[in-house]
Amino acid sequence: MTQLKPILSHLDPIIPSTPGKFKPDKFSAYSFHRLRFHPRLALWSFLSVIFILLFFCFSPPDGAAAAKRRSLQTTSYTIRVHLDSNWEVKARNSARPRSKTGFSVLVTGAAGFVGTHVSIALKRRGDGVVGLDNFNNYYDTGLKKARKALVDRAGVYVIEGDINDAVLLRNLFETVHFTHVMHLAAQAGVRYAMQNPNSYIHSNVNGFVSLLEACKNATLQPSIVWASSSSVYGLNSKVPFSEKDRTDQPASLYAATKKAGEEIAHTYNHIYGLSITGLRFFTVYGPWGRPDMAYFFFTKDILKGKEIKIFEGADHATVARDFTYVDDVVKGCLAALDTAKKSTGNGGKKKGAAQFRIYNLGNTSPVPVLKLVAILEKLLKVKAKKKVLPMPRNGDVLFTHANISLARKELGYKPTTDLETGLKKFVKWYIRYYVSKKKSAWLIGGNESGGWMRNGENEKRYGPRHGVQIISPSCETFSESSVAELVSAMAAGWNATLIVETWCQGGDIATSIGLAVASHHTGGRHICIVPDEESRSDYNNAITKSGLLVQVIVGGSIEAMEGLDGIDFLVVDCKQDEYERILRVAKLGQRGAVLVCKNASSRDGLGFGWRSLVDGKSRIVRSVFLPVGKGLDIAHVGAKTGHVKGDNLGKNLLSGNEFS
Numbered sequence: 108m109t110q111l112k113p114i115l116s117h118l119d120p121i122i123p124s125t126p127g128k129f130k131p132d133k134f135s136a137y138s139f140h141r142l143r144f145h146p147r148l149a150l151w152s153f154l155s156v157i158f159i160l161l162f163f164c165f166s167p168p169d170g171a172a173a174a175k176r177r178s179l180q181t182t183s184y185t186i187r188v189h190l191d192s193n194w195e196v197k198a199r200n201s202a203r204p205r206s207k208t209g210f211s212v213l214v215t216g217a218a219g220f221v222g223t224h225v226s227i228a229l230k231r232r233g234d235g236v237v238g239l240d241n242f243n244n245y246y247d248t249g250l251k252k253a254r255k256a257l258v259d260r261a262g263v264y265v266i267e268g269d270i271n272d273a274v275l276l277r278n279l280f281e282t283v284h285f286t287h288v289m290h291l292a293a294q295a296g297v298r299y300a301m302q303n304p305n306s307y308i309h310s311n312v313n314g315f316v317s318l319l320e321a322c323k324n325a326t327l328q329p330s331i332v333w334a335s336s337s338s339v340y341g342l343n344s345k346v347p348f349s350e351k352d353r354t355d356q357p358a359s360l361y362a363a364t365k366k367a368g369e370e371i372a373h374t375y376n377h378i379y380g381l382s383i384t385g386l387r388f389f390t391v392y393g394p395w396g397r398p399d400m401a402y403f404f405f406t407k408d409i410l411k412g413k414e415i416k417i418f419e420g421a422d423h424a425t426v427a428r429d430f431t432y433v434d435d436v437v438k439g440c441l442a443a444l445d446t447a448k449k450s451t452g453n454g455g456k457k458k459g460a461a462q463f464r465i466y467n468l469g470n471t472s473p474v475p476v477l478k479l480v481a482i483l484e485k486l487l488k489v490k491a492k493k494k495v496l497p498m499p500r501n502g503d504v505l506f507t508h509a510n511i512s513l514a515r516k517e518l519g520y521k522p523t524t525d526l527e528t529g530l531k532k533f534v535k536w537y538i539r540y541y542v543s544k545k546k547s548a549w550l551i552g553g554n555e556s557g558g559w560m561r562n563g564e565n566e567k568r569y570g571p572r573h574g575v576q577i578i579s580p581s582c583e584t585f586s587e588s589s590v591a592e593l594v595s596a597m598a599a600g601w602n603a604t605l606i607v608e609t610w611c612q613g614g615d616i617a618t619s620i621g622l623a624v625a626s627h628h629t630g631g632r633h634i635c636i637v638p639d640e641e642s643r644s645d646y647n648n649a650i651t652k653s654g655l656l657v658q659v660i661v662g663g664s665i666e667a668m669e670g671l672d673g674i675d676f677l678v679v680d681c682k683q684d685e686y687e688r689i690l691r692v693a694k695l696g697q698r699g700a701v702l703v704c705k706n707a708s709s710r711d712g713l714g715f716g717w718r719s720l721v722d723g724k725s726r727i728v729r730s731v732f733l734p735v736g737k738g739l740d741i742a743h744v745g746a747k748t749g750h751v752k753g754d755n756l757g758k759n760l761l762s763g764n765e766f767s
C-alpha cells in the first residue's frame with residue numbers, strides 16, 4: 108500500500124480548481140465585508156475564536172487531535188493535497204521518455220476525457236508523461252477513476268492535485284524538467300456556467316494563470332499547448348469559422364473564460380517568452396466521454412426510455428455542431444506538441460520572441476442535433492422519445508463549423524472519423540462500460556446443489572454438485588434461475604440505484620446476500636425488510652461478514668415501503684393479491700422500474716407464470732432474464748428447484764475476494 112503524505116499548501120482561500128458542484132462559500136468577500144460592519148456579528152466571531160483557542164489549549168496532545176488541529180487551523184486558506192510519500196521518484200520515472208529525443212510532458216486534466224486519451228497516446232509513442240487532476244465532482248468521479256486506471260495501466264503516474272495549488276506546481280516543476288505542458292484541465296460545459304459561474308473563472312482563468320506562472324518561473328521553460336474552445340466564436344455568423352474571424356462576442360461565460368485564456372496566453376508569451384499554442388476544440392466526443400455532453404446523456408436517456416429535449420433556433424432553425432471524434436483531436440494535440448518551438452525565457456526572464464499559435468481542431472462537417480439522435484437510435488436500436496424545444500438562452504449557439512486549413516497546413520491535422528463511425532465506437536464503449544460489463548462481471552446464482560458466480564468468461568462454482576447451467580455466455584437466459592441470480596443480473600443490467608427486498612416470513616439468506624452484492628456492484632442500496640427481530644439478527648450475522656452496508660427494517664413489507672424513496676428495483680416475497688397494493692405504495696410505475704415477485708408456491712418445482720403489464724399476456728416460464736429497455740413492468744418469477752441453504756451459499760459468497 109502506498110503511504111499518503113498530507114501536504115498543506117497555500118491556495119486560493121475559497122475553492123479548488125474546477126470545483127464542480129461547488130456552492131459559493133458563505134465566507135465570501137461579500138459576507139466578510141458585511142461582517143466588518145456588524146458589531147454583534149464581530150463580537151460573536153471574536154468569542155468563537157477565543158473558544159476555539161481555549162479548546163485547543165486544553166485538548167490532549169495526542170496525534171489524532173493534533174492532526175485535526177492542523178486541518179482546522181488551515182481550512183479557510185489552504186486545502187490538503189495528498190501525495191504519495193515517494194511521489195517525486197514516481198513523477199521522475201513517469202516523466203522519463205523512452206528515447207533521448209522524447210518529450211517529458213505534464214498533462215493537466217489527465218483523468219478528464221481528452222486528457223486520458225492524450226496521456227495514453229503520448230506514453231504509447233514513448234514520451235514521458237505525468238498527469239495532474241483534481242478529480243472534482245462536476246460529473247461522476249467513478250468515471251474519472253476508471254479513466255485514471257486506464258492511464259495508470261499505460262504507465263502514467265497521475266497526481267491528485269489542483270492547478271491553483273502554486274506550491275504543488277512549484278514542487279512539481281522543481282522535481283521534473285518538463286519539456287512540454289499539455290494543459291487540458293478546465294471547467295467545461297457551456298450551460299453549467301449559469302449555475303456555477305465562479306467555477307469557470309476559478310479554473311479557466313485563475314487556474315490557467317497559476318499554471319502559466321509555474322511554467323514561466325521554471326528554469327527551463329516548457330512549451331505549452333492548451334485547450335481553448337470553438338465557443339470563442341460565439342455569435343459569429345461567418346462560416347466556416349476561421350482563426351482570423353472575430354471572437355469578441357462570446358455567448359456564454361464558458362466561452363468568455365476561454366477567450367480570456369487566449370488573451371492571457373498572449374500576455375505570457377509576450378512578456379516572458381513562453382511558447383504557447385491554443386487549440387480550439389469543436390464538440391469533442393467519443394469513448395470515455397463526458398456525461399454532461401448531449402450525445403452522452405441522450406444515449407443514457409434513450410436506453411432508459413426517458414424523454415430527450417432537442418433544441419431548435421428561431422423559426423425552427425436547425426441547431427448543428429461540428430462534432431469531432433476524440434482520436435482526431437488527440438492527433439491534433441500531438442502534432443501541436445511536435446511542432447511547438449521552445450520557449451525562449453528562463454526563470455521568468457524573456458530571452459527573445461517566442462512562438463504563439465491558435466488552431467481550430469474541428470471535423471469540418473456540421474451535423475444537426477436531430478441527425479445525431481437518429482444515428483443514436485439506429486445504433487441503440489431504440490426509438491428516442493423526442494421533444495423539440497426552442498433553444499433556451501443559456502449560452503448555446505446555433506451552429507459551429509470549423510475551417511481547419513491552418514491546422515491542416517501547419518500541423519498536418521486531418522480528421523478522418525465521421526459522426527456515425529465515431530458514435531458507433533462510443534456506443535460500443537458505453538454498452539460495455541455501463542451495461543454489459545456489469546451484466547457479465549458478476550452473476551451469482553444457486554440451487555439446492557450449490558452456488559456459482561460468473562465473472563466474464565470465468566465461472567466459479569460452489570457446492571458438491573453443480574446444477575446450474577448457463578445457456579448463453581451473454582447471460583441472457585438461464586436454465587434454473589434462483590431469484591438471487593436473476594435479480595443480480597437484472598440489477599446489473601438496469602444499473603439500479605436502489606434495490607429493495609422484502610423478506611417476509613423467512614426468505615432465503617442467499618437471496619438476500621445476492622441482492623446485497625448486486626446493489627453493491629451497481630452502486631445501489633440494499634434494504635432488507637424482515638418480519639421480526641430474530642430475523643434481523645440472523646440476517647445481520649450473515650451479511651456483516653461481507654462488509655456490505657445493508658439497512659435492515661423490521662416490519663410488514665407494505666408499511667416499511669411507505670417510507671422509502673427512489674426505488675428502482677423491488678423484489679417482494681408476498682402473496683399475489685398484494686401485488687397491486689405494493690405497486691401503488693412503491694410508486695414503481697412512475698420510475699419505469701421492474702417488480703419481481705415470488706411467493707411460497709414458486710418453490711414447488713413447477714414452472715411459474717408471469718404476466719407482462721405491457722402486453723397483458725401470461726406466460727409460463729421457469730426462469731427469465733429481463734434485459735434493459737424491454738419495458739417489462741412485472742415479472743413473476745419462480746425457481747424450479749428451490750433454494751440453496753442460505754448458509755452454504757452465503758459462506759461461499761462471503762469467503763473470497765471475488766466480489767471486490
Ligand SMILES: O=C(O)[C@H]1O[C@H](OP(=O)(O)OP(=O)(O)OC[C@H]2O[C@@H](n3ccc(=O)[nH]c3=O)[C@H](O)[C@@H]2O)[C@H](O)[C@@H](O)[C@H]1O
Nearest residue numbers: 295296297336337338388389390400401416417418426503
Ligand atoms: O466546442 C466546444 O467548445 C464545446 O463543445 C461542447 O459544447 P456543445 O457543443 O454545446 O456540446 P453539447 O453540450 O454536447 O451540446 C451539443 C448540441 O446539443 C444541443 N442540446 C444540448 C442539450 C440538450 O438537452 N438538447 C440539445 O439539443 C446543444 O444545443 C448543442 O447544439 C462542450 O460541452 C463544451 O465543453 C465545449 O468544449
